[in-house]
Amino acid sequence: MKPTNTKDPEYYHKVVDCQYACPAHTPVPEYIRLIAAEKYTEAYMVNWESNVFPGVLGRTCDRPCEPACRRVRVEEEPVAICRLKRVAADNKGDVKNYMPQGPFQPNGKKVALIGGGPASLTVARDLAPLGYEVHLFDEQPAGGGMMRSQIPSFRLPEEVLNEEVNYILDLGIHTQFLTYVNSLKDVLEGGYDAVFVGTGAPKGRDLPKLPGRKEGDKFIHIGIEWLANVAFDHIKSISKKVIVLGGGNTAMDCCRTSRRLGGKDVKVVVRSPFDEMKASPWEKEDALHEDIQIIDNHVPLSFEVEDGKLIGMKFQKVRPVYDENGKRQLLPTDEPEVFIEADEVLIAIGQENSFPWIERNIGLDFDQWGMPVVNEKTFQSTLPKVFFGGDAAFGPKNVITAVAQGHQAAVSIHLFCEGKDLLDRPSPYTNLISQKMGIHEWSYDSAVIIDQRYIVPQAKKSVTLKDRKKEVELGFDVPTAYKETQRCLNCDVQTVFTADRCIECDACMDVCPTSCITFTANAEEPELRQNLLVPAENLSQDLLVSKELKTGRVMVKDEDVCLHCGLCAERCPTSAWDMQKYFYSVTKAYQMPSPLPAIQK
Amino acid sequence: MSYLKPLFRHPKLPKNKLGYTLKEYEGSLSTLCAGCGHDSISAAIVQACFELSIEPHKVAKISGIGCSSKTPTYFLGNSHGFNSVHGRMPSVATGANMANKDMVYFGVSGDGDSASIGMGQLVHVIRRNLNMVYIVMNNGCYGLTKGQDSATADQGSKSKAGSINPFQAIDLASLAIELGASFVAQSFSGDKLQLVPLIKAALHHKGFAFLNVISPCVTFNNNPGSTKSYDYVREHIEATSSLDFVPEMPEIKTKYDEGKSTRVAMHDGTLIQLNKLANDWDPEDRISAVNALQKARSKNEILTGLLYVNTEWNDLHGTLNTHQTPLNKLKEEDLCPGDEALKEINDGFR
Ligand SMILES: Cc1cc2nc3c(=O)[nH]c(=O)nc-3n(C[C@H](O)[C@H](O)[C@H](O)COP(=O)(O)OP(=O)(O)OC[C@H]3O[C@@H](n4cnc5c(N)ncnc54)[C@H](O)[C@@H]3O)c2cc1C
Ligand SMILES: Cc1ncc(C[n+]2csc(CCOP(=O)(O)OP(=O)(O)O)c2C)c(N)n1
Ligand code: SF4
Ligand code: SF4
Ligand code: SF4
Ligand SMILES: [Mg+2]
Numbered sequence: 001m002k003p004t005n006t007k008d009p010e011y012y013h014k015v016v017d018c019q020y021a022c023p024a025h026t027p028v029p030e031y032i033r034l035i036a037a038e039k040y041t042e043a044y045m046v047n048w049e050s051n052v053f054p055g056v057l058g059r060t061c062d063r064p065c066e067p068a069c070r071r072v073r074v075e076e077e078p079v080a081i082c083r084l085k086r087v088a089a090d091n092k093g094d095v096k097n098y099m100p101q102g103p104f105q106p107n108g109k110k111v112a113l114i115g116g117g118p119a120s121l122t123v124a125r126d127l128a129p130l131g132y133e134v135h136l137f138d139e140q141p142a143g144g145g146m147m148r149s150q151i152p153s154f155r156l157p158e159e160v161l162n163e164e165v166n167y168i169l170d171l172g173i174h175t176q177f178l179t180y181v182n183s184l185k186d187v188l189e190g191g192y193d194a195v196f197v198g199t200g201a202p203k204g205r206d207l208p209k210l211p212g213r214k215e216g217d218k219f220i221h222i223g224i225e226w227l228a229n230v231a232f233d234h235i236k237s238i239s240k241k242v243i244v245l246g247g248g249n250t251a252m253d254c255c256r257t258s259r260r261l262g263g264k265d266v267k268v269v270v271r272s273p274f275d276e277m278k279a280s281p282w283e284k285e286d287a288l289h290e291d292i293q294i295i296d297n298h299v300p301l302s303f304e305v306e307d308g309k310l311i312g313m314k315f316q317k318v319r320p321v322y323d324e325n326g327k328r329q330l331l332p333t334d335e336p337e338v339f340i341e342a343d344e345v346l347i348a349i350g351q352e353n354s355f356p357w358i359e360r361n362i363g364l365d366f367d368q369w370g371m372p373v374v375n376e377k378t379f380q381s382t383l384p385k386v387f388f389g390g391d392a393a394f395g396p397k398n399v400i401t402a403v404a405q406g407h408q409a410a411v412s413i414h415l416f417c418e419g420k421d422l423l424d425r426p427s428p429y430t431n432l433i434s435q436k437m438g439i440h441e442w443s444y445d446s447a448v449i450i451d452q453r454y455i456v457p458q459a460k461k462s463v464t465l466k467d468r469k470k471e472v473e474l475g476f477d478v479p480t481a482y483k484e485t486q487r488c489l490n491c492d493v494q495t496v497f498t499a500d501r502c503i504e505c506d507a508c509m510d511v512c513p514t515s516c517i518t519f520t521a522n523a524e525e526p527e528l529r530q531n532l533l534v535p536a537e538n539l540s541q542d543l544l545v546s547k548e549l550k551t552g553r554v555m556v557k558d559e560d561v562c563l564h565c566g567l568c569a570e571r572c573p574t575s576a577w578d579m580q581k582y583f584y585s586v587t588k589a590y591q592m593p594s595p596l597p598a599i600q601k
Numbered sequence: 602m603s604y605l606k607p608l609f610r611h612p613k614l615p616k617n618k619l620g621y622t623l624k625e626y627e628g629s630l631s632t633l634c635a636g637c638g639h640d641s642i643s644a645a646i647v648q649a650c651f652e653l654s655i656e657p658h659k660v661a662k663i664s665g666i667g668c669s670s671k672t673p674t675y676f677l678g679n680s681h682g683f684n685s686v687h688g689r690m691p692s693v694a695t696g697a698n699m700a701n702k703d704m705v706y707f708g709v710s711g712d713g714d715s716a717s718i719g720m721g722q723l724v725h726v727i728r729r730n731l732n733m734v735y736i737v738m739n740n741g742c743y744g745l746t747k748g749q750d751s752a753t754a755d756q757g758s759k760s761k762a763g764s765i766n767p768f769q770a771i772d773l774a775s776l777a778i779e780l781g782a783s784f785v786a787q788s789f790s791g792d793k794l795q796l797v798p799l800i801k802a803a804l805h806h807k808g809f810a811f812l813n814v815i816s817p818c819v820t821f822n823n824n825p826g827s828t829k830s831y832d833y834v835r836e837h838i839e840a841t842s843s844l845d846f847v848p849e850m851p852e853i854k855t856k857y858d859e860g861k862s863t864r865v866a867m868h869d870g871t872l873i874q875l876n877k878l879a880n881d882w883d884p885e886d887r888i889s890a891v892n893a894l895q896k897a898r899s900k901n902e903i904l905t906g907l908l909y910v911n912t913e914w915n916d917l918h919g920t921l922n923t924h925q926t927p928l929n930k931l932k933e934e935d936l937c938p939g940d941e942a943l944k945e946i947n948d949g950f951r
Contacts, residue, residue, distance in 0.1 A: 074609040440602035448607030503831050505636040505819065506791060510644035514611045515623075534611045551835065565607050573636025573819045 001525050001554075003547040006496070009430045012582040014542060015559050016492045018081055021068035023404035025428075025586045026050040028065060028081055029492040033444060035087055036485035038478075043088035045098045049592050050585065052122050052168070052403050053147070055160040058086030059473065060151055062280065062398040070489050073538070073561050074514070077453035079487045080476075087481040089160070095167075100129035100592070102172045107131030109417045112192040114181050117145020118399045119390025120198035121168045122406025123413065126589040128171040130414060135192070136173050139180035141232070143169060145200055146391075147399060149228040150250070152257050153469040184358045184386070194385050194413045197358075197372075198406070201391040205350040207245075212303030212310075216345070219310035220303065223254045223348030230257055230468070239343030240264045243313055245300060246348035247277035252284065254346040255292045260468035267340060268294045269313070271330055273320050286472065290461060299330065301337060303345065312341040351396045371395070378422040379409040387413055410589040429585040434578050435493055436569075442579055444493050446566040448513075449486045490564045494582045497555060499546040501576035504553070508568035508577055509533070514561045517568060522554045532558055606630045618654035626651045628678040632671075638790030638816030638831075639669050639738045643676040645793050646707070646736075649800035650677060653848065660705045661697055665690040665719055668745045669711035669738035669816070677707075688719025691726035694733055695917075701927045702918050705804060706733035713743040716752040716771045727780040727809055732916040734803045734810045737773055738790070740818035741829035748821025759826025774908055775894050777811040778887055783911045784810035785890070787904060789834055790817065795905060798873075801846040802907065807868040808916045815903065839897060841879050841906035847872040865910055875907065884910050 006012060014020050018028040027046055034043035047054035061082050069078030109132050113120040116138030124134045142148060143165040147156065169175060181187060187195055204222035207213060213220065219239075223246065229235040242263040244255040247270030258266045268287065270277055274296040277284065288294065298315040305311065315338045318330040353371060358364060364383040365373040372381050374388045381388055389409040390402035412422045435443045457474045464470045476484060509517045515533040522528065528543065529536040536543060536558040546555040569577040585591070606629070614622040626647045631640050650660065657679035664670035666687035673682045681704075685693040694708050708726075715723050715737050726735070741754040750758075753773060754766045777785045784806040788796045796814065803810035815834050817823050823830045828837075842863075848871055865873040865884060875884060882893045890909035897904035924931060938946075 074612065446603060447605070448609060450608050503636065503819075503823075504791065505638070505817075505831060506641045506644070506793070507636045510640055511606075511631070513607045514609060515614065516611075534613050534615070537613065561609075561611055563607050563609055565603070567603055567606065567630075570603055571631070571635045571640075573634065 001522060001528055001543065001545045003499075004542070004544050006544070009428050009584065011542070012432070012494050013428075013584045015494060015562075016582065016584070017068045017070045018065035018079075019492065019584065022051075022065045023401045024051045024407065025404075025584065026065075027492065027583060027585065029488055029490050030583065031088060032079070032081070032084055032485045032488040033490070035084055036445070036482055040088050040091035041093040041095055041098070044092040044095050047085055047088060048095065048099070048167075051400060052125055052406075053118060053164045053399065054085050055089035055164050056147055056156060057400060058082060058084075058089050059156050059160070060147075061085070061400055064400075070491050070561070071487065074563070075450075075452070080453055080456070080484050083456050083473075083476055084481060084484060086475050087478070090475050091478065099167060100171065100590070102128070102170075104129050104131045104172065106133060109133065109193045110135070110191065111194045111196065111413060112137065112187050112190065113196045113198060114184075114187065115145060115197065115199035115390075115392065116140065116143040116175070116177070117198055117200050117390055117402060118147060119392070119402035119406040119409070120145075120196060121165065122403045123196050123198070123389065123410045124173050125168045125171065126407060126410035127413065128168075128173060129590045132417075134173045135176065137176045137179045137181050139178065141177050143175065143177070145198075149231050150224055150253065152227065152231070152253050154256070154260065154464060154472050155253075157469070157471050180357075182357045184364070185362050188362070188385065192385070193417050194387060196409055196413065197381075197386065197388045197392050198390045198402070199355070199392045201351045201353045201396040203352045203354040204250075204347065205352060207300065207347060207349070210300060210302060212305050215305040215308070216303040216310040219343065220345045220347065223250045223346045224351060226346055227253060227257060230261065235261070237262045241341055241343045242266045242346065243340060243342040243344075244268045244346045244348055246270060246350070247272055247279055247296075248348065248350070249279050249283060250351070251348035252279045252287050254348045255287055256290055257468060258346070259290050259292065259465055266292045267342075268292060269298045269300070269315060269340065270294065270296050271299050271318065272328075273297055276320070276328070290465065295340075297330070298338060299332075304339065310343060310345065312339055313345060314339050351391075353392060353395060377408070378412045379405060380412055380416070380422060384416070404586075407586060407588050411587055414589040426587050428587050429583075429591060431583040432494070432496070432580045434580050436578060440570045442493075442566050444490050444579075444581070445486065446490070446493075446564070446579070448489065448563050448565050451483060451487055453487065454480050454484045492582050493564050493566070493579050495544070495557065495562060495564070495568060496578050496580045497544065497546055497557070498576050498578070499549060499555065501574040502546075502549055502555065503574055503576075504549055504551055505573060507571040507573065511567045511571045513565065513567065514563055516560070516562045517555065517557050519549070519553045519555055521552070522548065528556060529558075532556060534558075536560060604630060617651055619656065621651065621654075623647060623651050625657060625679060626677055628673070628675040631675040633668055633675070634820045636819040637668065637744075638740065638818070639672050640675065641790040641793065642736065642738055642796070642814055642816055643672045645790075645796040645800055646676045648793070648797050649804065652797070653801055653804060655705060655804070659703070660707060662707045662709060663690050663694045663697065664709040665711070665714035666745070667711035667714045667743070668818075669740075670709060670714055671745075672738070673707070673709055688714050688717070688722055690714070690719065691722040691731075691735075695726060695729070695731055698731055698733060698917070699923075699928060701929045702732065702923070703927050706731075708733050708735040710735065710737050711744070712737060712739040712741060712751045712753040712773070716773060720752075724776075724780055727777055727782045727811070729917045730781070730783055730808045730914055730920070732807055732809070732918065734800070734812065736812045736814060738816040739773065739813055739829070740816050740822055741827070742818050742822045744818045744821060748818065755828040758828040759824065761821050761824045761827075772894065772898070773813045774811070775891060777813075778890055778894075778909050781914075782811045782909070783808035783914045785909045786811070786907045787813045787815075789815045789838060789903070789905055791831060791835065792838070792905070795840065795844070798844050798846040799907065802844070802867070802873045805846070805867045805869060805871045806910065806912070808911075808914060834903060837901055837903050839878075839902040839904055841882055841884070841893060841904060841908060842875040842877045844876065844907055845874040847874050866912065868912055873907065873910070878906075884908070887911075
């Protein structure tokens with residue numbers, strides 16, 4: 001193999017598993033260390049700079065970082081990355097001082113943002129400090145998009161959302177709420193230099209053809225519409241017996257909200273097997289904890305209506321069958337149809353995009369599925385002035401993806417307005433600094449703690465079920481949060497190897513607890529992977545390969561299960577290994593002046 | 602500074618016949634200087650014991666004084682250990698071995714511990730052919746007391762402070778062969794491919810197995826002009842053979858190139874498979890072994906590998922014809938013949 005090019009900004013980035021998996025690439029270990037040091041404000045700002053909604057995300061993020069956490073590869077559970085983020089938000093001091101301070105010198109450019117969800121708000125935050133005049137339109141009475149209309153208050157208190165939406169709006173954004181945009185053409189004629197579409201995926205799927213659908217209409221609701229009506233206080237109660245159809249996150253929010261609005265006997269009925277439901281495992285757990293029954297492997301057959309009143313639904317039992325490619329089919333079993341009683345039904349079987357307000361003759365192309373044609377890197381549509389991001393761009397995902405796409409769309413809009421090539425994007429901001437404080441002394445806690453993941457306490461069910469706004473999760477208290485921070489392996493503190501210094505004493509290879517380092521003859525990657533002390537079978541993890549050493553061998557380090565314990569560097573007589581902290585911040589239109597204080601122990 | 606090694610290990614770490622991984626053979630985190638050759642030898646011992654599936658509680662590690670003699674703390678943490686007095690490891694090992702011959706005895710010593718203060722003890726334990734593995738971690742200096750020349754420092758070798766050693770070196774391997782050690786090998790801490798099979802063979806040898814392992818002292822004797830530095834050793838190393846230790850007697854299928862390949866059968870049916878690099882050397886011939894060592898020395902080469910092995914000589918228990926059951930397991934009734942017998946013996950002197 002050729003020596004690894006560690007100058008490539010992505011090499012060390014990839015070693016920071018959580019950060020790499022995060023769509024917005026939030027510097028996770030950096031903020032975890034700050035929390036451990038009780039520097040909550042700084043920890044918050046590291047998050048805010050990257051993901052814009054630390055308080056919201058610390059409660060509701062889909063957390064793609066957690067399954068990626070290195071810890072999962074050496075023990076059972078990842079670090080509670082998401083819930084630590086909340087600790088920063090809960091305990092922070094005055095953060096506004098660290099944010100860009102308006103009014104900003106206008107740059108003479110004007111942009112329109114359609115939709116006020118996390119994608120648009122991110123674009124607003126990134127463009128406002130550069131002097132853009134930002135106009136934001138949303139049909140709802142306040143900003144936040146689905147974070148406001150869909151995510152229930154018992155998971156995300158309104159104050160938390162308002163606070164973080166306002167940090168952005170306070171940057172001098174011109175808002176026009178309660179304004180439904182019904183023509184893109186009209187907007188384009190409004191003299192904007194660029195337009196961003198962040199209208200989400202607002203249409204809930206229905207079951208229009210299922211027998212009884214029309215007759216029972218009064219008792220049947222589309223999940224996301226119903227949740228929005230609850231959020232905006234248009235709906236305040238539900239009947240005793242409720243069926244929720246679907247197995248995703250919306251279904252979980254619908255059933256749990258039902259329990260709070262008067263639903264006593266709430267059942268989630270889902271086609272797929274329990275383990276394959278789309279909802280996150282922790283959401284299913286929470287639903288079960290609230291006495292909601294989840295009935296899997298049932299396909300709806302009909303709504304049963306008697307005397308104009310819904311009495312329940314019929315279902316066919318199915319069993320999953322998998323072909324050799326693992327593709328699933330749900331085959332009916334020969335068991336009889338199942339009738340389940342219900343007074344009301346919530347349909348939570350998915351969301352769709354819909355753009356009735358975009359004219360099809362203005363040069364903005366749509367594909368065969370009715371989705372706009374959008375460049376995956378630049379987020380530009382076929383109408384150069386118009387950009388998309390969030391759920392509107394590529395279908396429903398989640399808040400953190402909307403934020404990540406918002407950042408990139410903002411970069412594109414800025415390049416576009418400056419007449420530059422959108423594909424020639426500025427590099428990410430990176431920084432690599434030694435953490436050496438003395439011969440065997442590091443500026444980070446290098447000891448590897450074996451504690452198992454700590455559990456976030458919840459409020460009592462008897463309290464939370466009575467009030468839909470009462471937050472269920474209480475968040476970590478400070479002492480527990482500290483213990484949880486210590487589980488982080490500091491994957492951003494990189495093992496940096498300087499081949500010219502190595503005297504091949506083998507000390508690093510001998511001491512490495514997880515057998516990551518091998519000195520061996522060079523070979524092509526597949527063979528080299530097999531020749532290591534423990535074969536490197538996780539192909540998603542890279543090998544760090546040195547240039548040829550004096551004895552003709554190379555140093556090969558398998559990044560897979562390195563604990564970042566620093567022992568290799570401690571036992572190296574020549575400092576051929578050093579522990580160096582890698583900071584990586586994704587390219588943004590407005591790169592904040594470093595909010596990042598040096599870490600002190 | 603880390604005092605503890607993290608507890609996590611590679612999840613795919615191989616297991617041996619006992620179901621143990623390397624972890625069960627490790628000791629605590631070394632406090633020797635970073636890069637010390639002794640640590641590599643410790644790692645080789647861990648590897649060899651793991652590969653041979655030795656039960657850790659059946660091993661006793663015995664050492665004298667010195668950085669080298671500290672190493673038993675850093676390997677085989679689940680085994681017995683005795684850190685004795687400077688140069689007195691052989692006496693303690695002899696006593697222990699006499700009391701319980703069912704254990705594996707690892708003697709760990711340094712060139713100071715063995716070739717100076719402990720020389721008298723070393724020569725006698727060799728003569729007695731005590732069943733043990735005796736490793737000298739040889740760095741040509743007294744590492745623990747800050748690097749004074751030891752008796753194995755080569756004449757003309759330069760110390761870190763710049764002085765030239767005026768004295769002849771004691772060649773421990775030649776000495777061991779001369780005194781009748783039944784297994785003698787030489788190696789280098791930086792060559793685990795050779796060292797691990799040598800330790801495994803030594804563990805299976807019944808009798809005194811002597812390993813002189815060059816082990817650079819990275820702090821006090823790794824300077825230019827030293828003949829025990831990493832660079833010097835790497836440049837001057839020559840091997841008698843490449844070898845494999847074969848745990849069980851395999852069926853002999855292939856015919857080996859006579860004169861190049863040799864096998865030595867050990868007492869317990871295991872084999873050392875040697876691929877000879879030096880032609881006029883025969884590992885079972887003492888004279889050829891001494892000659893090979895002398896020749897190498899005249900060419901300024903460091904000869905490594907297995908030098909000499911004799912599987913026929915009795916070990917100390919054999920010579921003394923001790924009881925099959927280890928002494929510490931014999932009961933009072935076995936050891937005390939009773940009044941009648943005593944009376945008979947006494948009567949014999951009347
Ligand atoms: C029930 C439910 C629960 C969810 N829970 C989570 C969760 O816990 N964690 C998570 O990460 N994600 C969750 N999501 C997904 C998440 O809310 C979305 O992926 C995210 O909000 C998308 O952001 P966005 O900016 O693309 O659009 P949205 O948040 O959908 O915002 C779009 C906004 O545009 C407005 N709009 C649309 N069309 C027009 C128009 N023509 N004129 C004016 N305004 C318009 C809408 O009113 C809306 O306010 C959940 C979704 C649902 C449905
Ligand atoms: C009876 C006695 N005399 C002298 C000493 C001082 N002393 C400690 S270690 C040592 C030499 C050790 O040299 P070596 O065996 O080569 O070990 P190394 O440290 O080089 O591995 C000496 C002389 C002592 N501890 N005890
Ligand atoms: S930091 Fe070094 S010693 Fe520790 S696990 Fe990683 S490679 Fe091994
Ligand atoms: S410890 Fe340092 S000098 Fe020794 S082999 Fe490892 S990198 Fe090279
Ligand atoms: S002084 Fe020399 S022998 Fe002792 S630990 Fe340090 S390097 Fe090893
Ligand atoms: Mg010594």
